[in-house]
Amino acid sequence: MPKSYATVNPCSMCMPMGSIIAFKGIENSMTLLHGSQGCSTYMRLHLVHHFREPVDVGSSALSERGAVYGGAANLKKGLKNIIKGYSPTVIGVATTCLAETIGDDVLQIIHEFEKEEPMGLKATIIRVSTPSYAGSHEEGYTETLKEIIQRLTAKGERNNKFNLIIGAIISPGDIRYLKDMLEHWCSEYILFPDISETFDAPLVKNVPKIAEGGTPLHEIRDMANSFETLTIGACIQSASVGSYLEMNYGVPHTAFPLPIGIEHTDMLIAKLEEISRSELPQKYERERGRLLDAMVDAHKVVSGIKTAVYGDTEVVLGITKTLREFGMDPLIVATGAKNPTFKRRVERISPSSTIMCGVDFEQIHKEIAGRDIKLMIGPSTGRQISRQENIPLIRIGFPNHDRFGAARQTILGYKGATWMIDAIANTLLEHS
Amino acid sequence: MTIITTIEGRETHIQEKKGVDFSPLACNNDSLAGSVSQRACVYSGARVVLNPITDAVHLVHGPIGCASYTWDIRGSSTSGSTLYKSSFSTDMKEMEVIFGGEKKLTTAIRELVTKYTPSAVFVYSTCIVGVIGDDLQAVCKAATEELKIPVIPVKSEGFRGNKNEGYKAACNALSELVGTRDYTSKKRFKINLLGEYNVAGDLWPIKSYFEEMGIEVIASLTGDSKVEEIQRAHCAQLNLVQCSGSMAFLANKLKERYHLPYKRISFFGLRAMASVLRTTAEFFGDKTMTRKAEEIISRETRRVQPQIEHHRSRICGKKAAIYMGGAAKAVSLVSALQELGMQVVIIGTQTGEKDDYAKISHIVKDGTVIIDDANPLELRDLLVRQKADLLISGVKERYLAYKLRIAFCDFNHDRTKTFEGFTGMVSFARELDTSINSPVWTLSVERVRQINKLNRAAKIHEKMFNGELENAEELCDS
Numbered sequence: 001m002p003k004s005y006a007t008v009n010p011c012s013m014c015m016p017m018g019s020i021i022a023f024k025g026i027e028n029s030m031t032l033l034h035g036s037q038g039c040s041t042y043m044r045l046h047l048v049h050h051f052r053e054p055v056d057v058g059s060s061a062l063s064e065r066g067a068v069y070g071g072a073a074n075l076k077k078g079l080k081n082i083i084k085g086y087s088p089t090v091i092g093v094a095t096t097c098l099a100e101t102i103g104d105d106v107l108q109i110i111h112e113f114e115k116e117e118p119m120g121l122k123a124t125i126i127r128v129s130t131p132s133y134a135g136s137h138e139e140g141y142t143e144t145l146k147e148i149i150q151r152l153t154a155k156g157e158r159n160n161k162f163n164l165i166i167g168a169i170i171s172p173g174d175i176r177y178l179k180d181m182l183e184h185w186c187s188e189y190i191l192f193p194d195i196s197e198t199f200d201a202p203l204v205k206n207v208p209k210i211a212e213g214g215t216p217l218h219e220i221r222d223m224a225n226s227f228e229t230l231t232i233g234a235c236i237q238s239a240s241v242g243s244y245l246e247m248n249y250g251v252p253h254t255a256f257p258l259p260i261g262i263e264h265t266d267m268l269i270a271k272l273e274e275i276s277r278s279e280l281p282q283k284y285e286r287e288r289g290r291l292l293d294a295m296v297d298a299h300k301v302v303s304g305i306k307t308a309v310y311g312d313t314e315v316v317l318g319i320t321k322t323l324r325e326f327g328m329d330p331l332i333v334a335t336g337a338k339n340p341t342f343k344r345r346v347e348r349i350s351p352s353s354t355i356m357c358g359v360d361f362e363q364i365h366k367e368i369a370g371r372d373i374k375l376m377i378g379p380s381t382g383r384q385i386s387r388q389e390n391i392p393l394i395r396i397g398f399p400n401h402d403r404f405g406a407a408r409q410t411i412l413g414y415k416g417a418t419w420m421i422d423a424i425a426n427t428l429l430e431h432s
Numbered sequence: 433m434t435i436i437t438t439i440e441g442r443e444t445h446i447q448e449k450k451g452v453d454f455s456p457l458a459c460n461n462d463s464l465a466g467s468v469s470q471r472a473c474v475y476s477g478a479r480v481v482l483n484p485i486t487d488a489v490h491l492v493h494g495p496i497g498c499a500s501y502t503w504d505i506r507g508s509s510t511s512g513s514t515l516y517k518s519s520f521s522t523d524m525k526e527m528e529v530i531f532g533g534e535k536k537l538t539t540a541i542r543e544l545v546t547k548y549t550p551s552a553v554f555v556y557s558t559c560i561v562g563v564i565g566d567d568l569q570a571v572c573k574a575a576t577e578e579l580k581i582p583v584i585p586v587k588s589e590g591f592r593g594n595k596n597e598g599y600k601a602a603c604n605a606l607s608e609l610v611g612t613r614d615y616t617s618k619k620r621f622k623i624n625l626l627g628e629y630n631v632a633g634d635l636w637p638i639k640s641y642f643e644e645m646g647i648e649v650i651a652s653l654t655g656d657s658k659v660e661e662i663q664r665a666h667c668a669q670l671n672l673v674q675c676s677g678s679m680a681f682l683a684n685k686l687k688e689r690y691h692l693p694y695k696r697i698s699f700f701g702l703r704a705m706a707s708v709l710r711t712t713a714e715f716f717g718d719k720t721m722t723r724k725a726e727e728i729i730s731r732e733t734r735r736v737q738p739q740i741e742h743h744r745s746r747i748c749g750k751k752a753a754i755y756m757g758g759a760a761k762a763v764s765l766v767s768a769l770q771e772l773g774m775q776v777v778i779i780g781t782q783t784g785e786k787d788d789y790a791k792i793s794h795i796v797k798d799g800t801v802i803i804d805d806a807n808p809l810e811l812r813d814l815l816v817r818q819k820a821d822l823l824i825s826g827v828k829e830r831y832l833a834y835k836l837r838i839a840f841c842d843f844n845h846d847r848t849k850t851f852e853g854f855t856g857m858v859s860f861a862r863e864l865d866t867s868i869n870s871p872v873w874t875l876s877v878e879r880v881r882q883i884n885k886l887n888r889a890a891k892i893h894e895k896m897f898n899g900e901l902e903n904a905e906e907l908c909d910s
Binding site: 004005006007008009010012013014016017032035036037038039040041042043044045046048049052053054055056057058059060061062063064066067074075077078079080081082084085086096097098101102131132133134136201203204205207209362381384 | 439440462463464465466467468470471472473474475476491494495496497498499500501502503504505517518519520521522523524525526528529539540544558559562563564590591592593594807808809812827828830831832834835836837877878
């Protein structure tokens with residue numbers, strides 16, 4: 001591929017976006033972006049479109065003066081106003097390109113704020129460095145998880161729990177599915193970060209300022225004292241959160257792919273059986289059986305269908321694997337992130353695929369055109385190609401701006417794969 | 433004394449209208465840090481104004497985020513090129529931040545022009561470009577000479593002010609284009625439409641009315657426009673300015689430069705729409721045109737009136753809250769809602785200026801709360817305090833209303849329904865009716881546990897579904 005200087009229709013977002021999502025997984029937390037007002041508004045808009053929930057994100061609203069003389073005053077005022085307005089337990093301060101480039105010492109500013117301001121210690125303030133030019137939203141997400149864990153965990157008495165870290169951005173519905181499964185099976189665990197309620201809140205009589213749910217602060221602190229850590233979605237993305245707990249607190253860590261499709265789900269389940277010393281509840285055995293049954297039912301319809309899969313690395317890996325299990329042909333597998341591990345991992349499960357890394361939709365489009373692709377799977381950002389090439393698109397992943405139910409979509413586990421096989425077969429029939 | 437509790441520094445931005453003594457509202461300043469303003473940035477202002485130009489490359493010079501979040505987000509429709517629906521970015525990385533991004537930008541422009549043969553390139557600067565000091569002016573000038581098409585820098589560094597600054601940056605870019613192409617029209621009467629963005633195809637029926645009146649619309653800025661049309665906009669005899677927040681600056685510039693007069697108008701609401709056609713005919717002082725205008729007005733009004741009346745009867749008396757980006761839209765909403773018999777209880781804007789709020793205070797009734805640069809907490813308290821039945825705003829506010837179980841209408845530039853002109857008013861009325869009178873609001877949020885209450889609710893709903901009941905409010909949360 002010749003080197004291109006312009007990105008046309010991006011297949012990724014910027015770091016602070018991932019940071020906002022990660023912080024949303026902490027109970028009673030707010031995020032403040034240190035930068036100009038637009039960043040927070042744009043990212044809110046993007047998240048609101050996807051989750052169909054109100055999303056409040058603060059900004060230090062840097063102006064020209066802030067850009068020249070530094071943003072300390074604005075950041076402090078922002079923190080104060082967030083505390084006054086929302087009384088959060090945790091405030092995540094994520095930097096933007098502007099703050100990083102003018103060289104604000106954010107840690108120092110927060111430190112001063114905590115000392116100067118009487119209400120400064122009312123919230124735990126966590127800073128994370130997330131300039132847009134340094135990585136995509138996926139890196140922003142993992143970077144933020146690491147920062148939170150490093151900042152909050154503390155050695156204490158051993159607990160009887162294991163940690164389940166959500167290493168990649170998945171839907172609230174997916175997380176609820178995992179929690180349901182664990183509830184009926186091995187209840188002693190800490191799941192972090194937990195966006196299952198915060199990004200998909202029910203309609204209630206008295207609407208809280210900050211949506212309920214999320215991993216409580218004390219549980220995050222206690223992650224240092226668990227007997228084991230499992231991270232799902234840390235195959236391509238950095239597994240550094242789990243490694244940190246292992247190295248600093250001796251909590252053994254295993255990284256898994258996201259449990260999408262049969263084998264990747266089996267892997268996680270086997271591990272969970274081992275650590276819970278109890279068998280998978282019968283209900284899920286039967287769910288697995290039903291998935292196989294559904295796959296058998298539909299195998300002729302989906303067989304050999306040339307598919308283009310794109311989106312976030314870990315989700316794409318899981319879907320590619322699942323398509324292989326279905327007997328489909330994931331001919332094009334693409335991601336916007338520049339991550340060499342992606343290619344290696346996908347190659348292992350689908351050697352015949354054209355694997356594209358760090359690409360935009362112009363490049364994906366070029367690859368799709370003329371290759372007899374019958375189906376596209378990925379975020380709604382592929383819709384222009386889908387329309388122009390008349391290829392049906394099944395919307396999975398973030399962002400999904402033009403269909404309902406993104407927050408509830410479940411692709412994890414046997415249930416998720418069952419939904420996928422039905423959705424794929426029906427879409428193909430509809431379009432044939 | 434403020435009417436709701438809010439953070440320090442925001443009190444002066446909120447006021448309840450009481451009689452004639454309306455003191456000036458604090459406005460048009462930097463948003464307060466940490467207040468969760470609904471505003472965006474300078475870049476956003478410039479981008480929304482210029483983006484509907486269909487046959488141009490809109491290239492964002494900066495890191496990827498700014499281009500990702502603005503890709504194809506406007507609801508502006510096109511009758512020609514779809515180039516504007518793509519998002520171009522130089523995707524700056526650490527290296528460019530350190531060593532400068534001019535070289536990458538130059539190559540990117542060259543590459544895109546070769547590949548897409550656009551009629552012009554708009555190069556938007558972002559925060560970071562303002563800090564590292566890339567010379568966009570020089571790069572664009574060199575590119576213009578080399579590539580023989582206009583390559584126009586848009587000075588839109590995010591931190592340089594609020595959205596209004598972005599509008600100005602966009603107007604400056606547009607004014608570089610206007611007057612660069614000769615044109616001889618066959619028509620005697622020629623106008624431009626400024627601040628009309630052809631959202632959901634709003635423009636097309638309106639344009640046909642003008643054509644019926646014998647008027648050529650040379651350029652519509654910027655909805656469904658081509659670069660070429662903007663270049664010959666100076667050949668018009670009159671500018672009709674709708675979204676004045678974004679376009680007044682350009683209108684004034686063109687007035688100075690070409691003695692091109694302008695009139696502020698709105699295409700929204702039956703009265704407003706009729707008034708546009710009359711005003712235009714009056715301006716040209718042509719009798720045939722005046723007759724034609726009256727003909728269109730009475731024909732179209734007759735056509736849409738019964739449908740609007742149907743919806744009006746179902747929504748009149750309801751309380752509406754308005755929170756808009758620009759003041760012009762907010763003002764025209766007030767009169768349209770009056771036509772529908774609704775009452776405005778809150779009205780606010782992101783970027784209104786002193787004069788706008790003074791005007792707003794004149795047209796709303798006592799007891800209406802006027803607010804500048806509102807944040808979600810304030811909006812929420814106000815919606816509850818003012819007992820609003822409906823919020824008219826943008827996507828960011830939609831789910832705030834829904835969580836409070838308040839009906840909602842998207843009146844922003846990413847809406848998918850046409851609201852302007854005669855037909856648009858029908859669809860607007862229908863939209864409000866659909867949301868306000870949906871049975872979803874009447875279902876009890878807390879599960880009803882007594883069987884007799886449930887029976888009663890079921891009966892009321894039955895009546896409602898059968899159209900025997902207009903209003904099911906009595907059912908809500910007994």
